[in-house]
Amino acid sequence: MNAAQPPSPASTLGPPLWLLAEVTYRCPLHCAFCYNPVDFARDDTELSTEDWLRVLREARAAGSVQCGFSGGEPLMRDDLEVLVAEAHRLGYYTNLLTSGVGLTAERAQALKAAGLDHIQLSFQDSTRELNDFLSHTRTFDLKQRVAGIIKDNGWPMVMNCVIHRLNIDYIDRIIEMAVELGAEYLELANSQYYSWALLNRDQLMPSREQLERAERITNEYRQRLGDRIRIFFVVPDYYEKRPKKCMNGWGNVFLTVTPDGTALPCHTARMLPGLEFPNVRDMDVKSIWYDSEGFNRYRGDSWMKDPCRTCPDKEKDHGGCRCQAYMLAGDPAAADPVCDKSPDHHKVVEAVERANTPGWKGAEQPLIFRDPARSRELAACGKR
Ligand code: SF4
Numbered sequence: 001m002n003a004a005q006p007p008s009p010a011s012t013l014g015p016p017l018w019l020l021a022e023v024t025y026r027c028p029l030h031c032a033f034c035y036n037p038v039d040f041a042r043d044d045t046e047l048s049t050e051d052w053l054r055v056l057r058e059a060r061a062a063g064s065v066q067c068g069f070s071g072g073e074p075l076m077r078d079d080l081e082v083l084v085a086e087a088h089r090l091g092y093y094t095n096l097l098t099s100g101v102g103l104t105a106e107r108a109q110a111l112k113a114a115g116l117d118h119i120q121l122s123f124q125d126s127t128r129e130l131n132d133f134l135s136h137t138r139t140f141d142l143k144q145r146v147a148g149i150i151k152d153n154g155w156p157m158v159m160n161c162v163i164h165r166l167n168i169d170y171i172d173r174i175i176e177m178a179v180e181l182g183a184e185y186l187e188l189a190n191s192q193y194y195s196w197a198l199l200n201r202d203q204l205m206p207s208r209e210q211l212e213r214a215e216r217i218t219n220e221y222r223q224r225l226g227d228r229i230r231i232f233f234v235v236p237d238y239y240e241k242r243p244k245k246c247m248n249g250w251g252n253v254f255l256t257v258t259p260d261g262t263a264l265p266c267h268t269a270r271m272l273p274g275l276e277f278p279n280v281r282d283m284d285v286k287s288i289w290y291d292s293e294g295f296n297r298y299r300g301d302s303w304m305k306d307p308c309r310t311c312p313d314k315e316k317d318h319g320g321c322r323c324q325a326y327m328l329a330g331d332p333a334a335a336d337p338v339c340d341k342s343p344d345h346h347k348v349v350e351a352v353e354r355a356n357t358p359g360w361k362g363a364e365q366p367l368i369f370r371d372p373a374r375s376r377e378l379a380a381c382g383k384r
């Protein structure tokens with residue numbers, strides 16, 4: 001290479017360190033804030049066990065070191081133990097992201113024997129009423145039992161609760177429940193408004209007052225509890241003035257494989273227009289990562305438009321999230337409208353203002369719960 005030329009993205013690119021295996025979109029729950037695409041039920045084909053085993057081997061050979069088994073509910077696959085065992089044998093650090101439904105004592109023991117390193121258990125709230133309302137299932141008591149099973153098997157207890165307007169006022173009780181269940185880590189992740197959650201944005205977005213109170217209470221608990229539990233509080237990016245460095249950069253660290261084998265730089269990227277993403281059935285993981293058009297499109301900064309193109313902060317955030325740029329600005333190459341330099345920033349400001357208007361009726365609309373029939377209906381109207 002000529003020394004005067006800037007390096008191409010491929011020449012400085014590291015491996016896909018983090019493999020997210022979305023093994024199924026099937027899920028017994030119906031969360032209103034689900035992170036799966038709106039059209040998740042459009043195609044219900046799933047990779048076979050053999051396909052997944054090959055993907056695990058190819059990704060490991062390409063340099064992946066962490067493997068998250070996710071979904072939907074990954075325990076809906078009865079070959080999960082086989083996949084975990086192979087991932088463990090290959091040397092991955094393995095993580096299961098689960099609602100807890102399907103994690104019986106027997107399956108937990110089988111997963112332990114297969115070498116599973118880590119489980120993240122999600123709750124919707126600290127009360128049975130709200131947990132069961134938000135997931136549209138009776139799962140609260142089951143989740144409590146599953147928390148005990150996780151502890152009994154000696155896994156670190158990692159609890160996740162998606163935070164939003166409807167449960168944020170009970171943040172103290174959520175933290176106390178995590179402590180009572182013996183969690184070592186608690187992730188209080190404010191809902192981000194992608195995919196299914198975007199359908200319910202008006203009902204889910206907290207007010208500034210709610211958010212500030214929740215952060216203050218979380219900090220008080222952090223001080224009081226010290227090392228007993230590590231609490232992460234993720235602010236909704238609509239309340240920021242600069243976007244997040246989405247996925248740590250497009251095609252930089254994360255490789256997601258969806259149930260049907262589509263390989264994506266992030267789990268929502270399939271919504272982006274004009275991009276063909278490769279499938280692990282047709283292309284090996286290394287070629288997907290380094291050579292495919294879908295993974296290369298938003299690497300580097302040559303795709304950027306103003307204001308990002310000439311912005312001194314472009315290395316910090318890579319222009320934010322491509323999906324959010326598409327959803328709010330209609331252009332995946334635009335600046336993420338969360339940024340106050342974006343010409344579309346007013347759309348974020350307006351959504352936040354509505355959430356802060358006392359008595360605003362939009363917040364009281366019925367939630368749209370995640371459901372396969374609804375997904376197919378919405379997909380027929382072009383929603384992704
Ligand atoms: S967010 Fe809820 S509905 Fe969506 S996959 Fe997770 S548990 Fe299932």
Ligand code: SF4
Nearest residue numbers: 308311313314319339
């Ligand atoms: S203009 Fe673009 S690069 Fe600059 S801070 Fe905003 S999103 Fe980031």
